[in-house]
């Protein structure tokens with residue numbers, strides 16, 4: 001890890017991170033947050049969204065498995081977050097794959113701008129409306145192909161945009177940071193992208209410089225991915241050992 005200052009803050013502060021995320025990854029991302037010393041809440045009932053945001057240090061909105069009640073909860077949560085000054089990261093899973101996802105992403109962003117958006121190249125391209133041709137929830141292009149789209153998105157929204165992939169790009173207006181490392185095995189385990197989004201959520205809870213927070217989160221993912229790849233025999237042991245790697249990196253910091 002190049003810079004451990006954000007990680008040290010995570011250890012000291014143990015932030016509460018409220019996640020409205022998808023059924024597929026809920027358990028993985030809650031465990032990843034616990035492994036890095038954060039305190040996850042996974043909840044999505046509209047009736048309790050404002051209370052949950054009020055007690056949280058950051059908000060994660062992930063639109064992996066949408067339904068009307070969840071969208072209602074997402075909109076309520078991000079509006080409340082704006083009111084309370086709670087930073088939010090948005091993961092536009094599969095945006096571009098359906099009209100509903102495109103409309104929902106717009107609705108969320110129009111309700112209040114998320115401080116950070118993290119997606120793969122297809123998602124960032126679709127979100128920037130450069131192309132509407134996202135295939136499913138996995139990326140069909142290299143992360144560098146979406147840099148220009150991410151820059152225009154970041155300028156339009158005045159926020160930070162993260163493109164994940166073999167190389168991660170963290171983009172705030174014209175500022176571009178790169179994070180290498182990790183492992184191709186990360187694409188064989190569901191929800192590694194969603195996990196990176198939740199870790200961004202933990203980092204923006206403790207670091208006000210959103211760009212720096214997002215870089216730290218992606219570096220943490222990368223380091224944990226590289227370490228895990230050295231010992232895992234396949235996706236199953238990768239998934240399990242990834243949590244241990246996150247935990248160990250935090251212990252060392």
Ligand SMILES: Nc1ncnc2c1ncn2[C@@H]1O[C@H](COP(=O)(O)OP(=O)(O)OP(=O)(O)O)[C@@H](O)[C@H]1O
Pocket residue numbers: 093119120121137138139164165166167168181182183184185186187189190191192193194195196218221222225
């Ligand atoms: N080829 C690769 N080599 C190294 N690291 C990778 C590679 N592909 C992805 N990663 C890492 O895996 C994590 C997830 O990124 P990815 O772009 O696969 O997300 P995603 O497509 O949103 O995933 P999902 O939707 O399954 O959660 C990031 O931390 C990224 O750096």
Ligand SMILES: Cc1ncsc1CCO
Pocket residue numbers: 022024025064065093137190191193194
């Ligand atoms: C596979 C899948 N489908 C909807 S969400 C999700 C998890 C990865 O984003």
Ligand SMILES: [Mg+2]
Pocket residue numbers: 093094119120137193194
């Ligand atoms: Mg994803």
